[in-house]
Amino acid sequence: MLEFRDIEITDKKQINDALAQSDFMGCEYSFANNMAWKRLSDSKISFYKDFYICGAFGSDDGVPHFIFPAGKGDYQDVFSELKRFTDSIGKPLILTGVTEKPLALLDELFPDSFTCEFDRDNSDYIYNSSDLIQLRGKKYHAKRNHLARFSEYEYDYNAVSEKDFDDCISFCTMTYNGKEGYNDHSYIAEQYAINTYFTYFNELGLKGGIIRINGQTAAVTIGEKLCSDTFCVHIEKADTSFNGIYAGINQRFAETEASEFKFINREEDLGIDGLRKAKLSYQPAFLLKKHIVTFK
16 A cells, blocks of 8 residues: 655655656656645655656645656556555545656556646646747847846846845745735745745755845746756746846846746746736747546
8 A cells, every 4th residue: 555755855766766767847856845735735655666656635625636656657556556555545636747758658558537727727838948038029129128128137146055045034034925815825925935945955956046236135036957958937026126137037037047948937827817918928828738637
């Protein structure tokens, strides 16, 4: 029987080995993300043979939600184990973040055995790295204007290093405390995630960028290699009193850290109107469509 437990930094190699086998593009398939955001939905992990399984156990209805297992081996075998586990707790087997290719495999292996629902709010925005770096063409005219306004400031952009960690955490905390309703569980989970990113920054293999204006932190971002051809941006915070600063941190970070990758994953919009508008304004190459699969 599968047993689930908290994720630990010592799980990095085993999990990353499984993630590399699958080479999935979804933002769920990141050791750093799984570890940092574990408080959001009470995430737990398990291993079965050469598969890595991550589940969210904190839903209101008590039904755990699992991501499609990463790794290699017999998928009928691993799903039989997952189904045995959910049967043992009297719950249905539910998978989230299922993209088109895994969905096709499920349809082949388990025809007519599940229902499928498109999950627009949790689908990832995927951009051509070259687009975010160069901002060429009519469709990026507004972004170039934002960048031009930001360039009027005397700013310093640098890669994040250990000497910046305290400033980054303080800046993100200030941004968090300035939000209305900052006691919301998701905001609290985000603060835990940010602290985790910086606590284990080097061990997680993260990259970061920081902008200072007049010696004060004005923007911070964090990301990492997600799969063979994709870089993922996990966190982006900026002081919007500086015109065009989001365009500035976005472009500089893409240029310095993601130029070797074909794509940049800027994660989902969670159904938040402002966030959706902002992500669409950068003209994604495509939306990585995700689905919720419920076995009958």
